[in-house]
Amino acid sequence: MPPTDTNLVQATQTSLRLIEEIQRRDGATMAELADEFDLARSTIFSHLNTLKQNGYVTKRGEIYHLDFKFLFLGEYTKRRNEAYELAEQYVKEMAGKCDEYVDFCVEQNGRILTVHLAINGIQNPQFTVAEYFHMTNTAQGKAILAHLPRERVEEIIDQWGMPRRTENSITSERRLFDELETIREGGYAVSYQECIEGMRAVAVPILEPDGSLFGTFGISGPKYKMTDEMIETELVELLQDGKSEFEAESKELYTAV
Template sequence: MSKEAAEDRVKTIERMFIITDALQELNGARISELGDYTDLANSTVYRHLNTLNDMGYVMKEGDIYHIGLGFLDIGEYARNRKKAYQLAKPKVQELAEATDERCQFVVEEHGRGVYVHVETGSHAVETNSRIGKRLYLHSTSVGKSILAHLPNQRISEIVDKWGLPKRTENTITSREGLKKELHQIREDGVAYNREGNIKGLRSVGTPVLSPSGQILGALSISGPTHRMKGDKYEETLPDLLLGAANELELNLEYS
């Protein structure tokens, strides 16, 4: 295969993922809408969608295309490969039942966080923390819990690649501010998110470490500011999280 042909194949794969990402972001779209959104020619969009539709990764309803369930099997496989997910799932369920709030387990991949399991208690508020969604690490308690236990070189690489985008007025947007907070998280064992990602939402998180001390992911509990305050926010929820993380780490070591 010539170098030009190989580059064409790589470009084809790149365009395919640009189109599928756009389909997800637009929650379904027509060919012309995808062309406008991605700056790709309509004919290019059409060819890719036809192939993806034939393979079960895209479905067509009238003239609107949507992400198909073909991706679900791949996503489930990727998630189930992570031993920490299998053991974290019941802990997240227990936390949601104990707190009545939204609880999640997040891992880091390519410098972003990924929600791999989410449970909602009876009083949980709706957020965008769906399974598979990616998040910035610097603006969430789970993300900061993960960052605090990565090597300094890796933290710098992540910030260089993704920056420190401002999500709310309370988001950490400076390297020095992030460095200071990560130091505090290492000291305390827990991370707080005081409306740094979503206005009106607070959370507390803690890391999950392997037997060798490597970061595997993080657990968190999130809820509205009027409930996440005082002793509950500063003591009760952190104690629950630390206990759950400790049990999870023991299960990981001896399972």
């Protein structure tokens, strides 16, 4: 959903929307992009040519793809903060202990973004790093929402809605806010097949040294393995221990600066 700020530069906004559409389609022709956005092909060409000249897209035959410059920028973003690198270490360590998918996620513009992902300490291609998810139907998202002011949560709902990904997805604001209160009291969030059918997840919030929200550590797995007992004992304990150790170590990073 595009932002509604009246101060946005429309040309830049168009370029960004084209980039996102190319990514969503895993490559797109000029005709497809022109139809999607109801723009003249000359306008689309000007944007794509500018992006191509600057290394952001490449063309193979008639299809435009995102270029490797995004990889460079993404790696820079992950490495610019030592705490992000530290989070990667913890993700791999926890994945080696639980034989499930472990991730580190952050909130970006009202959605959850997967920054690091591993299973048994090894990066796994079955799930995608840099993948976005809605916050209301993921354990990671709800863990973050529980630590945001109610006004910010309402803004996120207004922006992205409460999509029903499965029959278990939360689509009622009242039910969501009741659950966020439970999460605040318990210190962790759970998703019972609310985002992906057959998958459960549990997540804990990670805080900055100043008490602000940094991100989440989460564990996901199939429902037949991740029983209530396993979540409430083994996995919550693993996440809480990782959270405590990470927050203590990241505090030392800030102190050393």
